[in-house]
Amino acid sequence: MIAATAPTGVLAASYARDRIALIAFWLLLVLLFAALAAPWLAPQNPYDLAQLDILDAKLAPGTQSSAGLTYWLGTDDQGRDMLSAILYGLRISVGVGIASTALALALGLTAGMIAARAGGWIDGLIMRIVDLQLSFPAILVALILLALTGQGIDRIILALVVVQWAYYARTVRAAALVELRKEYVEAAVCMGVSEARILLSHVLPNVLPPVMVVATVQIAQAIALEATLSFLGLGLPITEPSLGLLIANGYAHLLSGKYWISFFPGLALLATIVAINLVGDRLRDLLNPRLG
């Protein structure tokens, strides 16, 4: 476990040795900032229907509105400023990605640790549920859940948690089983350290690095899945579009040459997912002892 013991500074320095990963890291920072600061950066609140004007619909990038606002990336079929819609959409996509991953991580971590420590039938039960869960395609499970629960940001996060927790549970259990057999755990047991303390202060920190790598990649997965569900019209309400929904809105206009309605949100989605994946890959290279 080089990584777990390496100081943060060393980690940062070795991360920066890969130029592409470094660019991806800065791109990700910029995107995260844009998402967080959307209400202050965006020229228009695209979710306030009173600010939209149907007479400004489908304007090309660079057109000025009657009110004097310039639509740098054009408008969609409701007269929404695409730049504002993308900033707000990014906020939803990234927010949903992080929230669902954090919740799934917490759930998966708990389940995985319990399975590893308890063993026996509890381990069997949890891992069979995990197997069952992983045997269904994520998109199918999410589609069924959303069809049952209806639309809304909370429903979509719930669906993504249900879809994702099993990955963490499996990774955590595998890592924890390895750790539990190590001498330092035996030593701690001999010294009479309580079980909770062994798990939380000794095993958990050593389990985290591989899980964090899975989590980074899973955020990108969650964002892509949310975009897919929104594209299919099952995600968020149409009046509060995320990136997937923006792409879906423009899809019908592709043949008529109004490329900007789909293209720019697509570009934003692509940049986000690629940046997260590149950062995640680099972290895996650094933190995974098997590759390192």
Add this chain to the structure above:
Amino acid sequence: MGYACAMKSATLIQASRLLLCALIAVTAVQAHAAELRIGLSGEVTSLDPQFLAAQPNLTVARHIFESLTDVDPQTRLIPGLAERWRAIDATTWEFNLRRGVKFHDGSPFTAEDAAFSLARPLSIKGSPGGFAAYVRAIASTTVVDTHTLRVKTKYPYGALPEDLNSILIVSKKHALNAGPEDFDSGRALVGTGPYKYLRYQRGDRLELTRHEQWWGKAPAWDKVTLRIVPADPSRTAALLAGELDAIEHVPSADIKNVNKNNKLNVTQTTSWRTILLHLDQYRTQPPGVSDLNGKPLAANPFMDLRVRRAISKAINRTAIAERVMEGLAVPAANIVSPGVFGYNSALKAEPYDAEGAKRLLAEAGYPHGFRVTLAGPNNRYINDEQVLQTVAQLLTRVGIQTRVEAAPMSAFLGRVRKEETSFALLGWGSFAADLSLRSLVAAPNADKGYGAWNWGRYANPKVEALMEQALGSVDRTKREALAREAGTLAMQDLAFIPLHHQVVSWAMRANLNYVPRTDEFTFAHHFTPR
């Protein structure tokens, strides 16, 4: 590695050979037989013509089957398998059937088949239905001779010829004891129509060949392939790429380009389909309706005519028709489209008047507005989801803060049936104003078959009395006057908010022609070479 390469090249050679064969075959077919490939927009759930009364199903079914009464492109009744019909008395209709009509298996069409077909819709198990409404008025049928059928109605009923247009005539021999699965397999798919079943791939295509013994004018195409292409951009793309010869429902986003393309021909007309908004008028606390802080209102605002008028005034129908629908809509004020039986040309679409809407809201006690949730489908009508959003935008501007919940039609209908919606978008097409009123405006009554689509449960005894008089008249002139009066009354009271009548369009190769149909149906046998 070497093995994989060898495999690859072997497959490649094989594939090119196949491709070559396919190309030769295609050229051969094109040289000898006229084929027409049409892209349809709706998913077909069953080939059984009496399983579900949905337009996509009926579009394919009407190639194979026919009905006693037919309608022309303007929805006026014309003879079908019945050459003539008349009301003998107030409750008896007599149909004189066409002679010399042959089923696809060569057997003759008789009054027995007609009587059997009229009785069948009520006997299909597990049918989601829709056809029962058309045969509900029938008390009994009598086969007078092989080509005369008498239909006795339970009460005086003038709309029977219209209703029977929806009942397709199946072969008694093949359909007796046959379920929808026998139709999907092609076994029971024996009709009198211009085309015969050849092959069917669910969700993809239905292939048909010409019925050489058809009684009508022989269609120009020996073979017809009906491709199911629900995705709008794909349908246009397939036409542009030459994979299809014609498509129905040209997407509004593409209509301008398709019109400009001189390799293509476009025909269009105002459809019978009226897009409207139903408003909850029966619950004191309709779901999704609240004050601006999310607290329940003291009363249901939709029950106040001033609020309904404010909503109607707040909607800019011209902007929707021009901007959202790209010209594929006509602003509506009537329950039926222009030219349809019972249309009142004196009614004019409500002009956009945001200030007037705000005044009416203030008068009704909502000076700052309230909150509503507008529900509707996102895959059924032309640009349905965009229309929902635009309505929300326009209502929000006058103070009615509107949230949109759009879902695929099946999911949306499920929510409507569970009464979870209070403000919802629906599209409705019909041959006559009184028939539309019966479904959309009459107070729901399962025994009478009234109000099956009156989601807001609007009830107005005066409208209903006029409608019943209209439906009970076998004299068509009298009936139309009554239907028009009933429809006008319902619209003046805003039983629902009419938005627009859809414009339906077809695009095809420049050397083809199609007479646009008000009822939106796409029939291969009506496509002609130019």
